[in-house]
Amino acid sequence: MTLHAILVVIGLLVMVVVLATDKMRPGMMFFSLVAFFMLGGVITPNEAVAGFSNKGMITVAVLFLVSEGIRQSGALRNMVKGLLPMRRATVPEALARMLPSIAIISAFLNNTAVVVIFAPMIKKWSEMINLPFTKFLIPLSYATIVGGVCTLIGTSTNLVVHGMMLDEGLEGFSMFELGKVGIFIAIVGIIYLIGVSNWLLPGNRKNTKEIFKEYYYDVVIIPDSPFIGAFIVNGTLEGLPQMEVRYVKRNGTFIKVGSTYPFKLEENDQLILAGKSGSVPFLLNVEGLEMCCLQHADPSFVKTAIKQVEAVLGSRFPGLNKTLGEFDFYRHYGAVVMSVCRNGERITVDLDNLVLQEGDNLVLLTDGSFIPTWGQSTVFLLLSDVGDFNAPERRKSKRWFAVALLILMIAGATFGEHIPAPKGMRFDMFFFASITAVLMAWTKLFPSKQYTKYISWDILITIACAFAVSRAMLNSGVADTVAKGIIEISIQYGPVAILAAIYIITNLFTELLTNNAAAALTFPIAIAVSNRLGVDPQPFCVAICMAASASFSTPIGYQTNLIVQSIGGYKFTDFARIGLPLNIITFILSIILIPLFWDF
Numbered sequence: 001m002t003l004h005a006i007l008v009v010i011g012l013l014v015m016v017v018v019l020a021t022d023k024m025r026p027g028m029m030f031f032s033l034v035a036f037f038m039l040g041g042v043i044t045p046n047e048a049v050a051g052f053s054n055k056g057m058i059t060v061a062v063l064f065l066v067s068e069g070i071r072q073s074g075a076l077r078n079m080v081k082g083l084l085p086m087r088r089a090t091v092p093e094a095l096a097r098m099l100p101s102i103a104i105i106s107a108f109l110n111n112t113a114v115v116v117i118f119a120p121m122i123k124k125w126s127e128m129i130n131l132p133f134t135k136f137l138i139p140l141s142y143a144t145i146v147g148g149v150c151t152l153i154g155t156s157t158n159l160v161v162h163g164m165m166l167d168e169g170l171e172g173f174s175m176f177e178l179g180k181v182g183i184f185i186a187i188v189g190i191i192y193l194i195g196v197s198n199w200l201l202p203g204n205r206k207n208t209k210e211i212f213k214e215y216y217y218d219v220v221i222i223p224d225s226p227f228i229g230a231f232i233v234n235g236t237l238e239g240l241p242q243m244e245v246r247y248v249k250r251n252g253t254f255i256k257v258g259s260t261y262p263f264k265l266e267e268n269d270q271l272i273l274a275g276k277s278g279s280v281p282f283l284l285n286v287e288g289l290e291m292c293c294l295q296h297a298d299p300s301f302v303k304t305a306i307k308q309v310e311a312v313l314g315s316r317f318p319g320l321n322k323t324l325g326e327f328d329f330y331r332h333y334g335a336v337v338m339s340v341c342r343n344g345e346r347i348t349v350d351l352d353n354l355v356l357q358e359g360d361n362l363v364l365l366t367d368g369s370f371i372p373t374w375g376q377s378t379v380f381l382l383l384s385d386v387g388d389f390n391a392p393e394r395r396k397s398k399r400w401f402a403v404a405l406l407i408l409m410i411a412g413a414t415f416g417e418h419i420p421a422p423k424g425m426r427f428d429m430f431f432f433a434s435i436t437a438v439l440m441a442w443t444k445l446f447p448s449k450q451y452t453k454y455i456s457w458d459i460l461i462t463i464a465c466a467f468a469v470s471r472a473m474l475n476s477g478v479a480d481t482v483a484k485g486i487i488e489i490s491i492q493y494g495p496v497a498i499l500a501a502i503y504i505i506t507n508l509f510t511e512l513l514t515n516n517a518a519a520a521l522t523f524p525i526a527i528a529v530s531n532r533l534g535v536d537p538q539p540f541c542v543a544i545c546m547a548a549s550a551s552f553s554t555p556i557g558y559q560t561n562l563i564v565q566s567i568g569g570y571k572f573t574d575f576a577r578i579g580l581p582l583n584i585i586t587f588i589l590s591i592i593l594i595p596l597f598w599d600f
Contacts, residue, residue, distance in 0.1 A: 004476040007040040012469075012478075012521070019513045022358075022556075025315055026514050027461030034465045037472040047475075051467030055430050056163020060156045060463060061455050062433040066409065067110035068454040069440035073402035076105070076117045084125045091135045091198040098122075099139060099190045103147030107154045108410055111144040112381075115560040119567055120310070120384030132203025137568035138578060139193045139201075141560040142552060146189040146586075149549045150182035151175060153413070153429060157515045157548045160463050161541050164470060164523050170537065175414040175429065178545055180597045185546065185589050189582060200578040202570070216246070216339050216348040217273045217283055218292040221265060225288030231262040239286065243275040249349065272348060280308055280365060293336045293351075293365060301334070301367070309335070309364045309371060312381040312566045313356060315458060325352030333374065335366040341569050359555075361566035378453050381563055402445055409436040459516065466520030473524040483528035495535060495600045500591050502526055502540050506547035507583065511557045515548040522548075535600040542594050550586040552579030 001009070011033050018024050024032075038048045051057060070076060083098050106114050118140055126133035148154030152162060152175050162172045221227050230237060235244045235257055248255045248263065249270035257263050265271075270292065273279075283291055294301075313320065319327035329337050339348040341361040347354060359381075364370070371383055409432045416427030425431075441448040473479040490497035502522060509518035522544050530537035551557030555565040555575050564570065 001481075002477065004040065004042045005478050005481070007042055008037065008472050008476040008478045011036050011472075015517075016513065019517060025458050026517055027458035027465070030462050030465035030469060030517070030520075034468040034472075037468065042472045042476050043468055047471045048468045049464075050167075050471070051464035054163045054167065054464065054467055055428075056159040056166070057460060057463045057467075059153075059163075059430045059433055060159050061460055062430070062437045063153055063159075064110060064455045065437040065440065065446065065451060066406070066433055067113040069437070069445035070109055070402050070406060071113045071117060072446050073398050075399040075403050076109075076114065077121070078399060079105070080118055080121045084122065085129070088129055089131075091131060092194050094131065095136070095139055095194045095197060098136070099143040099193060102140060102143040103150075103186050103190060106144035106147035107150045108406065111148050111155065111558075111560050112563070114144050115141055115563050116382045119382065119564055123567060134203035134568055134570070134574075135197050135201050137564040138561075138570065138574065139197050141558070141564045142193060142579070142582065143190060144560055145549055145551065145558060146182075146186040149546055150179040150186055152178065153433075154178075154182075155515070155549050156459060156463065157519050158545050159429075160466060160516055160519050161523060161545050161548075163463075164467065164519075165537075165541055167467065168527060168537075170541075174417070175410070178542065181542060181546060181590060181593045184593055185586050188585060188589060192582060192585060193578075196578065196581075202574060216346055217243075217275060217279060218338075218348050219271050219273060219283060219286075219289040220292055221267055221269045221271070222288060222290050223267055225267065227265055227288050228267050230265050232257050232265065233262050237265075237271075240273065243273045243279060245271050246274050247272040254349075270349075291338075291365075293338050301330075301336075307366050307368055307370070307385060308338070309366050310382070310384050310567060311362045311364055312383075312563055313358055313360045313362065314379055314381040315358050317356070317358070317379040319356050320358055321355060323353050323355050327356065329362075329364075333364075333370070335364040335370055337362050338365050339363045341566060343565075343571055346569065359562045359566050361569075378456075381559070382567065384567075398445065401443065402440070405436050405439055409433060462514070462516050462520075466516055469520050470524040473521075474527065479524035479528040480532070482525050483532055486525070486529060487532055495533065495539075496591060496595055498529060498533070499539060499543050499594060500587075502529065503543045503547045503587060503590060506544050507550055507587070510548045510551050511554050513557070515551060515558060518548045519544050533600075536598070539594050539598040539600055542598060543590060546586065546590045546594075550583055552582040552586075554579070 015029055015033050018029050019026060034043070034048050037043045038045060079101070083101055085094055085097060102114065102118065119137055122136050122140060123133040126136060149158070152158050152173050158173065158178060165172045227237070227239065232245050232248070235246070237245050245257050248257055248265070249272070250266065255263070283289065319329070319332070324337055329335065337351055339346050339362075340351065340354060341347070341363070342357065371385065374380065375383055412427065412432035413429040416432060419427050421427050440446060441451060446454060486498055486501050490501050502525065505525070506518050506522040509521055523541070526540035526544060527537055530540060551561065553576050555561040555570070555572065561575065565575070
């Protein structure tokens with residue numbers, strides 16, 4: 001191996017370890033890798049920055065603004081209400097009504113925006129009709145993923161691969177070309193989710209009431225409390241109707257309150273109560289009890305803090321990797337943390353020593369100003385009122401105008417190539433997305449002064465640097481060496497076996513890293529394979545698009561999975577149980593269908 005090849009291999013191995021262990025954000029890691037390759041002479045400075053001017057990358061940035069305009073118009077929120085049945089329904093019936101429409105929406109809008117709007121409303125709706133919300137949130141995320149593979153703009157990965165193809169002098173994809181395979185994946189995937197979600201996901205009708213007692217409250221018995229000397233019988237305590245005592249903390253020891261004998265309470269006992277989302281106003285007025293999270297709060301805050309808000313921490317949250325005691329959430333945001341949900345576990349005690357992580361779901365006690373103040377902040381992936389289903393209505397004219405702009409953008413991008421254009425001009429997705437974003441800004445569908453807040457810069461930097469990393473793999477010969485190995489192993493089985501190998505490699509990377517990182521690593525390998533075989537690289541590029549988006553087995557490969565894991569309280573194994581079969585289904589469909597539509 002040459003020195004350049006050794007440098008590239010070392011850099012890629014470090015990147016995989018760092019991203020897999022979540023030691024650094026993907027954008028910063030990729031930028032560090034690009035700087036390392038430039039320092040080693042693997043790529044030139046011009047090659048290092050070429051991705052920042054790539055039309056595909058800039059199109060992704062513009063589409064963030066378009067999605068934000070649709071979100072703030074309220075059009076999606078109204079659509080959610082129309083999709084959710086307001087009568088008793090089985091889980092398969094409700095999924096059959098929701099998932100096809102969700103997949104269609106996500107084919108044209110940013111998947112994260114769709115999940116951020118749909119997830120809190122679905123959670124509250126499921127409580128209203130007495131169905132476990134755990135049956136719906138993972139299917140919601142998966143539906144946005146399978147819908148996103150159907151169009152060029154459905155996911156940023158498709159645009160990244162499209163941009164890399166254009167850089168290599170290839171034709172790229174048209175608006176609906178990926179739908180030749182994506183539509184079959186979406187249909188079969190939705191049928192699969194409708195059929196197995198009720199069986200494979202946690203929660204059932206027998207324990208639905210227990211699921212909705214997912215909000216935990218820590219209270220302490222203060223001096224002279226009427227609860228001193230009272231007995232807990234079968235988890236219930238007189239004076240606290242509709243609440244269940246799960247644990248008692250006494251002298252630093254947790255005691256699980258069983259059903260075999262009454263438990264006598266003492267002064268300073270700390271009770272961990274399970275109840276519904278609307279229990280805070282009641283607990284604040286119970287004589288003799290004090291909520292632990294409010295023991296050090298300002299008295300004026302206690303009088304006004306009657307709202308509960310769920311907040312999912314994003315990568316920009318300034319308190320990541322700090323304990324709640326070190327960060328002082330109340331001082332920064334004027335809200336008190338009541339509990340933290342992580343990997344299916346709801347943590348309510350010893351919160352001051354809890355180290356905050358990206359994706360943590362915090363239940364906050366706030367006043368009415370919290371969401372208006374922080375609702376547009378990018379430090380939170382999601383903010384929603386606990387128990388809130390009906391948000392304030394936006395003007396109907398705004399909603400229809402936003403939808404009309406979206407339809408015109410899609411139509412323009414689809415048929416633009418057939419419109420005569422001046423020399424040097426191309427009526428493509430970038431052209432129509434840019435016009436749409438500017439119109440949305442000028443018509444105040446989103447605040448133009450805050451437009452930078454709606455763009456995920458980490459994703460954009462990752463995408464831009466991905467072009468340089470791919471170029472380094474090609475320049476150093478690493479991509480060619482890997483391609484040679486794949487060909488030697490698979491050539492006896494034909495090009496389809498090589499296609500399968502590229503798909504599997506991409507899919508493994510996307511589950512461990514991110515979808516854009518996976519595409520960046522496997523695209524140069526696909527180009528090298530096609531060059532060695534003397535075949536068209538387009539089938540391999542399609543496989544990369546499908547495999548990079550098919551992140552179903554873990555919550556870490558796709559941001560929408562991380563969001564629903566937080567607010568749904570899912571465990572890692574919940575994703576593997578329902579997601580791994582869907583990974584296999586997507587793989588089989590892709591390997592069968594891709595050669596039918598794209599010749600090698």
